[in-house]
Amino acid sequence: MSELELFCLVLDDRPSVNRMFPVSISSTTSVGTLKEKIKEKTRPTFDHIAANILELWNVSIPIKHLSDDKLPNIAPKGSSLLPSDKMHDLFPNRLPEKHLHIIVRPPTVAAPPNPQPLLELNCLVLGDQRNHIFPVKIAATESVGFLKEAIKGKKTHRFNRVDADDLVLWRVSEVFDENLENKLQQAEFPTKPSLSPIDELGIVFLNSPVKGRLHIVVGRLIDERQQDEDAISDLSLQRRRLDSFDFARPTKRARTAKDDEESPSTFLRRLRNKSLKSELPTLAALRAFLNTPLEESDKVPISQAQFDSILSERPEDICTREDVLAVFKVGEVGLPSLGFTNALKALRFSQTEDGYHHYWDSNIRDILEVLIPEGECIRNSNYHTETGKARPDFGFLIHKRCVFRGEEKGPMSFGDPALELIETLVWVYDLAPYILGYYANETVVTFVAITHSEDGRIMRHDLETIDLKYTAHRILNLRRMINISFILPRLATMVHQASPGLQMLERPNCYISFPNAKLVMKTYTCADGLDRVRHLSWVYRTLKEANVPNTDSLVSSKRNVVFLEPVGLAMPPNTVGQLRECILCILDALENAHKIPLYHRDIRKENIIQRIDDPSKWFLIDWEHASTMPTLAQLNFARQTHSPAIFENNHGREVDIWGVGYLILDADGMILPEIRELGDRICRDSRKLTVLQTRELVIAVFPVPV
Structure with a gap:
């Protein structure tokens, strides 16, 4: 008995010499066994068919005579090999080196399914009634920009004079019921970050969209000549604002000196200047720092009517004038004030973690986005999956440095967010003495500092706890968020390495992202993406079988996506x-x-x-x-x-x-x-x-x- 090494090539719709592969097999075995080995060697190419359906021919073609442009014209002579044929009968003599020995053809009827799955997204124009929801089918590999084009095509009459790139899209997952319109109106979409036109839909909807729900809310941008330009500048917006199609536009009146002193833009500029000058408190002083009273110039201007509406004498939710004055003052209302007043709305209690996301965002995320417009918020879209457990539920990045993170649990969720907050963290914070964050159990939120000890342990230090179901506590939370915003930019300057797991890299043929602190996700966008994934699967399997050290490894693959581990630091040696x-x-x-x-x-x-x-x-x-x-x-x-x-x-x-x-x-x-x-x-x-x-x-x- 001798061992044969047969070089094989699959002649499919895109054959390539570079895809030739060897199969080792005993000379006493049959063609049927060879088919099984070929199927195993080329996984997952033939996972959808039985091995006995493969057709094989034995040939003897010098590799130097092969080229990709000639392969489609190769026509094997005679009938395909029978499953009972033996290797020693097919190859009685010594195998010629540097030759192709076996040609493989998959049956045409067993072609794999379309590798580009379609997403069916239910969309609704902001301000429309739910009976105007319309579906859009689009490939998961397309971008948000292409989705805008598809929506414009679906609503040709509505958007006849609107460019597709002037559409604004938000991702939601709302139940289609009688409360839908109220939920959308309360969500205040014009103040929330929208989807980027370059985002791939397969990443936006990493989990398949839930059927029977609304998935996309559509708005558009219009010129707003009468908007307070200073306020818009401080929010890092262009001279355009979001139009919800039925919201009235504000009109502009003559400004006074008092207007300039109390305007939202002046208020934001003061906060930004204070942030640039703030010293970083020590860990021991952090609790006192969070509770530092705001100076009058740092308070949020709101109207007298808004101020009065916050006051409450209800026994279950008392909110006094002193409580309100801790953060607010009567002054000119503008876009910067909107994010703060949204946080004062009471929670409509939910039984799911999804139902709490808007509430947590209103009290934390939205405030940070107003106060630190150069920052970037991320949410873990995989919180229902196993691979998503290692990524924080919430992260706030400044120049790709995640200096504020959070873990959250709703009433039906399992796990301890306080433990997950440090279990998911990879410490890459250089000279920063700590970073900040929070963990939330329903409405109860605890702010924390996170430190790294000399022996490598990551430790959590609880600072303050509040219950956001009370109006007075939500106001107190606003004060703490304002104080936190003073020091987050300073912390970011002390971190030299972008946070792994919270960034996306664009390459000529793929996107590289980090779904959690342990995994690298590589999504191929090129035409031969499936072939690249198959090749990588074979390479990493070969490396594993040979016990090759000091390499990354393949965790799993699906269509044009591979998941690799571990996550490391892209830092060249510096000594x-x-x-x-x-x-x-x-x-x-x-x-x-x-x-x-x-x-x-x-x-x-x-x-x-x-x-x-x-x-x-x-x-x-x-x-x-x-x-x-x-x-x-x-x-x-x-x-x-x-x-x-x-x-x-x-x-x-x-x-x-x-x-x-x-x-x-x-x-x-x-x-x-x-x-x-x-x-x-x-x-x-x-x-x-x-x-x-x-x-x-x-x-x-x-x-x-x-």
Whole structure:
């Protein structure tokens, strides 16, 4: 009995020489067994069909004679192989090397389903009655911008003179019942952040939209010449405001000196100036800082009628004049005041966490967005899924630094938000002595500081607790939110690394996002996205079987999306010692990978990630271009960052060895002359060096860490 290594190729609608794959099989086994192995090797390509439906032909075609443009014209001779045929009968002689041996054809009738699932979204124009809800079907891979075009097409008469990019969309999940119109009116959509036109719908609706609910609310932008320009500027808006189609526009009157003194824009400017000058309180002083009374100039201007309406003598919810004066004063009302007065509305009690989201947002998120317009709020859209548990329910980012986060639980939710607040946190906050946050159990909210000890423990320090069902407590919460806004920008300046898990990166062929603190989600937007996912699935399975260390790993994949772990820090080595450890980690990975043999082929500092749990360790990511032999030239690679051998067919380990040398040369200003000479030598001799020889050179030249 002997072992055969058969090179196989699937002739589907987009065949490629680069997708050829080897299958090891005993010479005594049958074609039926080979079909099973091919199905397993190419998972998930043939998951939707039985292995016995695959058709196989044995051929003997030199690989050098194959090219992608010729593959569609290949017509195997004769009938396909019978399941009972034996390998030793089909290949009685020694297999020719560098040849294609098996052609695979999937049956036409078993073609996989459309890889681009359609979303069916129920939409409603803001201000319309629920009987005007209309559906829009659109691919999950399309953007919010394309959804705007589809909505304009559906409502041609309504939006005849409106450009699609002037439409504003909000994502909701509201039950279609008699209370729908009231819920939408109370939501105050014109004050809330809308969907970005570049957002992919598959990410906006990571979980399938719930049937029978409203999913999208539609508004539009109109010119507002009479709006207070200062107030609009302070809210970081353009000279346009949201029109809900049935809201009356304000008219402008002559301004007075008192107007300027008490205007919402002046109030916001004072708060911003105070924020820039605020000193960061110590951890011990934080509780007192949160409760610091507001100066008169820091209070929110509202009308006399609004002021009087807040007062309450009801025994179950007493709110005195002194309570209101803690945050508000009588003055000119404007857009900046709106976010604060919205927080005073009582909660309509709900039995679900969804029902509380608007309430938590009104008292926390909306306030931060008014006070710190350069900030960015994120919510975990996966709070019903297992993978979503490691991402905070709420995060507030300033320049991609998450300095304020929250965990929330409704009455029917499980888990402890206080514990989840620190369990989900990866500490990347450099010089910041703490960050701030909160945890909420229904209406009870506790503000906290989060610190990081020298032994690596993340600790929570409870500061103050309030119950938002009481009006006086909601006002007290506003005061604390204003005080918090004074120091969040200062905390952000002390953090040098963007928060992992709370950002999205755009690449030419994909989006990279972080659904939680442990997972990387890569969503391919290119035409061959499915092929890339299949290739990555095979690569990571091969790495795992070979126990290759210091790499990321594939957790799962679905259609054009892969989930990888762990999340690390995209920070290049900044000392000679770190560079040495980084190079040795990469060489450890290459040593095992080359035994397969599998070649990474794209070793650059952009694909080297530092571990968060152990900053002395590094791992190799982005195996998208990895390949076994025979390899094909990668003519689209940049010549200045890749080995000359990569532009030739049948290259091997030398491209990875060269990449290690380039990592050394690309290490900025830390290079000693002898280390630079080492990098040059590794690149120059990459065709002769093995991984072990390269390791010996690195150990010999780099100084031993003390």
